[in-house]
Amino acid sequence: MVSKELTILSDDGLHMRPAGELADAMGKYNCDVTIDYDGSSIDAKSIIQIMAACIKGRSKILIRCDGKDEEQALKEALKILD
Amino acid sequence: MLKGIGSSEGYGIGKVLIVKEQSLYFVPRSDCDPERELERYKKAVDEFCNKTKQVAEHLKEAVGEQEAGIINSHIVMIKDPYMNEEIEKLIQAGHCAESALASVCHKFSNMFSSAKDELTKQRAVDVHDIKNTVLSILLGAEETDISSAPENTILVAKDLTPSMTACINKDNISGIITETGGRTSHSAIIARAMEIPAVLSVENITGILSNGDTVIVNGSDGVIIQSPNEEQIEEYAKKRVDFIEERKALYEFVGRETTTADGIKLELLGNIRNTHDAVNVIECDGEGIGLFRTEFLFMGRSSAPDEEEQFEEYKRAAIIMKNKPVIIRTLDVGGDKAIPYLKIKKEDNYFLGCRGVRYCLKNKSMYKKQLRAIIRASAFGDVRILLPLVTSVDEVRQVRKMIQKIMDELSQKGVAYNKNLKVGVMMETSAACLVADLLAKEADFFSIGTNDLTQYIMCADRGNADVAYLCSTYNPAVIRSIKYIIECGKNAGIPVGMCGEAASDKYMIPLLISFGLDEFSVNGSSVLYTRKVISQWTKSQADEVAKLVSEADTEQEIVRILKENANKT
Structure with a gap:
C-alpha cells in the first residue's frame, strides 16, 4: 500500500468537477483507492461518496492506494488534486 | 401581465x-428477469452517456468549459460504482430497471439535500436530472x-x-x-x-x-x-x-479600463446581495464589489446566520473577486425591513429610528459575530468594512474599538486576517455630511449612498408618494452635499466612492467626475453602461457642466442643464 497526505488547495473544497475527474480517473486502476477525511474512509472511485463527504477547502486528506498499480494511481490522484 | x-x-x-x-410514469415491478433488466439498464446508461457527451460539447461551444464540466460529471455519476452496485442489487432481486434507478436516485438525492454544505445540497438537482433523463430513455418517452x-x-x-x-x-x-x-x-x-x-x-x-x-x-x-x-x-x-x-x-467596453475621455482612471465596482451576484459582477466585467448588502443574508429565514456561515459567504465573495476590493457593509436594518427574529421594536418613525450602525451597536453580540466573520474573511482577499447610517465620529470610534478587540483575540489564537483592514463610512445622512471633515479623519474611505442621502437631506420619505417629487438627487441641496463630502475626502486624502443609483445616472456622471469621485459602484447590469458614459467626458467638459449647475437655483433648472449637456457628448 502507498499513501500520501495532502491539503485541498481549492477554497471551494472538493466539489463536483474535481470529484468527477478524480472518480473517473481512479476507476481505471486495478487497486483500491481510499480517501481518509475527518474520521471516515471514502471510496475515491465513487463521485457520490466523495461529494457526500463535503471535503472542505484547505482541509487535510490522506489518500491510500492498495493493489496492483497503486504507484501510478497515487501519482495521478495527486496530479488531479494539486 | x-x-x-x-x-x-x-x-x-x-x-x-x-x-x-414527459410522462415518466411507470408501474413498478418486482418479478422481472434480472438479466433482461440489467441489459436494458446498461443500454439506457450508454445512451445517456452519448447524449450527455453531445450536450457537453454543445455547452462548451455555446457557454464555456465550466458548464460543460458540470454536465460531464453527470456521466461520472451514472457510472459511479457505489450507485451501480445498489441498482444492480435491486435488479438482481427482480425489480425492473425503472424502479431500481428511481429508488437509488431518490436515496442519493435525499442524502445530498440533507447535507449542511450549500454546494453539496445543490447536487440533489443533478441526481434528479440524471434520473429523469435515464428514465425517459428507458420508457422511450418522446421529447x-x-x-x-x-x-x-x-x-x-x-x-x-x-x-x-x-x-x-x-x-x-x-x-x-x-x-x-x-x-x-x-x-x-x-x-x-x-x-x-x-x-x-x-x-x-x-x-x-x-x-x-x-x-x-x-x-x-x-x-x-x-x-x-x-x-x-x-x-x-x-x-x-x-x-x-x-x-x-x-461590448466594446468589455475588458477596458474605466477612464474619462482625457484618461483619468476611475474605479468601477458592483453592488451585490450575495455571492451569486458576485459571480454576475464578474460576468459583467465589474472591477470589484463596492457594496455587499449583508442584510440579504439575514432575510427570509428564522434565525440569524452564525459567524461560520457568514464567514463562508464573505470568504467566497473574496475568493470570487480574486484580490479585487470587496466592500462589505455591515447589517443595515431598521423598522422598514421585515426580519421578525431580529425583534426590532415598532417605531413611529423608523427612518429616524434604531437602524443601521445604531442597531448594530445596540446588539453587540450579534454585531461582533458579523465583524469577526468579515475580519476572518479579510485573509482571503481585499475585504473592507463599511458602516451604514453613521451620524457621528463617536459611532466610528466605537466600531473601531470592537474591531481592534476582535483582531487582538484572533491574533492570540493565531487566526489569519488582514491587519490593515480598511474601515469606511457610508455618507448618507445630513449629520454625516455636515461633519464630513471630521469623519474623514476617522475613516479609511467614504461611500456616498445617494438614495438615503437624498431622503435625509430633503427630509422626504422615499416611499411617500406625496413627497416623492422632493426625492431627487438633482436638488441643489443634494448636489452641494455630494460635492462637500467628496471635497472633505480629498482634503483628508481618502478615496470617495458612491454606491447609490446616481453612480450610474448619465446625467449625474459629469458632476461626479468634476467633483473628483474616485469610485463608482453600480448594479452588475449597469457596469458597461457606466464605463461608456464615463469615457465620453473629459474633466474640463465635466467642470463646465458643474459650473453651470452650481449657478442654478432650482432642481428643474439643474435637470434642464444636465439633460442638454448629456446630449452634447
Whole structure:
C-alpha cells in the first residue's frame, strides 16, 4: 500500500468537477483507492461518496492506494488534486 | 401581465411553443428477469452517456468549459460504482430497471439535500436530472423537438433540462419562460450566454399559455405580456432593437479600463446581495464589489446566520473577486425591513429610528459575530468594512474599538486576517455630511449612498408618494452635499466612492467626475453602461457642466442643464 497526505488547495473544497475527474480517473486502476477525511474512509472511485463527504477547502486528506498499480494511481490522484 | 424573475435581459416577441413535460410514469415491478433488466439498464446508461457527451460539447461551444464540466460529471455519476452496485442489487432481486434507478436516485438525492454544505445540497438537482433523463430513455418517452422550432418562438416549459437547452437554436428562439429556477439556475445561465431574454419562476405558465399564443417576454423587468395589442408589439419591437444595438455598443467596453475621455482612471465596482451576484459582477466585467448588502443574508429565514456561515459567504465573495476590493457593509436594518427574529421594536418613525450602525451597536453580540466573520474573511482577499447610517465620529470610534478587540483575540489564537483592514463610512445622512471633515479623519474611505442621502437631506420619505417629487438627487441641496463630502475626502486624502443609483445616472456622471469621485459602484447590469458614459467626458467638459449647475437655483433648472449637456457628448 502507498499513501500520501495532502491539503485541498481549492477554497471551494472538493466539489463536483474535481470529484468527477478524480472518480473517473481512479476507476481505471486495478487497486483500491481510499480517501481518509475527518474520521471516515471514502471510496475515491465513487463521485457520490466523495461529494457526500463535503471535503472542505484547505482541509487535510490522506489518500491510500492498495493493489496492483497503486504507484501510478497515487501519482495521478495527486496530479488531479494539486 | 404576469410576473416572474427576469433572468436574462432583453425583450422578445413571438409565438408560444410549450415544451411538454414527459410522462415518466411507470408501474413498478418486482418479478422481472434480472438479466433482461440489467441489459436494458446498461443500454439506457450508454445512451445517456452519448447524449450527455453531445450536450457537453454543445455547452462548451455555446457557454464555456465550466458548464460543460458540470454536465460531464453527470456521466461520472451514472457510472459511479457505489450507485451501480445498489441498482444492480435491486435488479438482481427482480425489480425492473425503472424502479431500481428511481429508488437509488431518490436515496442519493435525499442524502445530498440533507447535507449542511450549500454546494453539496445543490447536487440533489443533478441526481434528479440524471434520473429523469435515464428514465425517459428507458420508457422511450418522446421529447418535444426544440431544434426545429420556427423563427420567433417563445419556449415555455416547467423547466429546461440540459438536453433541451442543447437543442436551442438561438436564432429562432426569441424568449424563454419557465415555472422554476432563478438567476443562477442552469436555464438562466444558458439563456444569458445565448442572449435570449428569459423570465423564470412564473407560476403555472405552461397551463396559462397555449401553443401559438403571441406573448412578449420582458427579461429586463421579469414580466410577460399576454396577447399584446398592436401598440405594445410596436413598442417592444423598438425596445428590442434598441436593446440589441446598445448591447452591441457596450461590448466594446468589455475588458477596458474605466477612464474619462482625457484618461483619468476611475474605479468601477458592483453592488451585490450575495455571492451569486458576485459571480454576475464578474460576468459583467465589474472591477470589484463596492457594496455587499449583508442584510440579504439575514432575510427570509428564522434565525440569524452564525459567524461560520457568514464567514463562508464573505470568504467566497473574496475568493470570487480574486484580490479585487470587496466592500462589505455591515447589517443595515431598521423598522422598514421585515426580519421578525431580529425583534426590532415598532417605531413611529423608523427612518429616524434604531437602524443601521445604531442597531448594530445596540446588539453587540450579534454585531461582533458579523465583524469577526468579515475580519476572518479579510485573509482571503481585499475585504473592507463599511458602516451604514453613521451620524457621528463617536459611532466610528466605537466600531473601531470592537474591531481592534476582535483582531487582538484572533491574533492570540493565531487566526489569519488582514491587519490593515480598511474601515469606511457610508455618507448618507445630513449629520454625516455636515461633519464630513471630521469623519474623514476617522475613516479609511467614504461611500456616498445617494438614495438615503437624498431622503435625509430633503427630509422626504422615499416611499411617500406625496413627497416623492422632493426625492431627487438633482436638488441643489443634494448636489452641494455630494460635492462637500467628496471635497472633505480629498482634503483628508481618502478615496470617495458612491454606491447609490446616481453612480450610474448619465446625467449625474459629469458632476461626479468634476467633483473628483474616485469610485463608482453600480448594479452588475449597469457596469458597461457606466464605463461608456464615463469615457465620453473629459474633466474640463465635466467642470463646465458643474459650473453651470452650481449657478442654478432650482432642481428643474439643474435637470434642464444636465439633460442638454448629456446630449452634447
